[in-house]
Amino acid sequence: MNDFTTTAVVVLAAVAALFLVLGIVALARLFRVWRELRDAGVPGGAKLxxxxxxxxxxxxxxxLPDPVYLDDLGAVLLALHNLRGRARELRGEQGESDGSSTGR
Structure with a gap:
């Protein structure tokens, strides 16, 4: 192999390793979110x-074509907005049911 090919292979291997590490980190974070949602008692529909x-x-x-991530990000942001609303509802219901609301 010539120098260019060797350099290209090394660079591609480094990029692949970086994507592997990022994928593992993302998977670990998704697992943590899943566990937190399960423990928080968020309804199944919001998690779905x-x-x-x-x-x-x-x-x-x-x-939309892949270089434009607007549809992907929009779907994730909409789901997070839904989760946030459900979490606020749960906190409000729990605060009222255990008598810890201040009544303001």
Whole structure:
């Protein structure tokens, strides 16, 4: 192999290793989110929307071409907005049921 080919192989291997590490980190974070959602008592429908959005983000077929991640990010942001609303509802219900609300 010549120098250019060797350099290209090394660079591609480094990029592949970086993507592998990033994928493992992302998978660990998704597992942590899954565990936190399970422990928080978030309803199944809200979790389903979140995980469907995550799957769509990684799905190779998109509504818009892949260099434009607006549809992917929009789906994830919509799911996170839904989760946030459900979490606020749960906190409000728990605060009222255990008598810890201040009544303001």
């Amino acid at each position: 929307w979140f995980y469907a959005a995550v799957c769509y983000f990684f799905w190779p077929v998109d509504l």
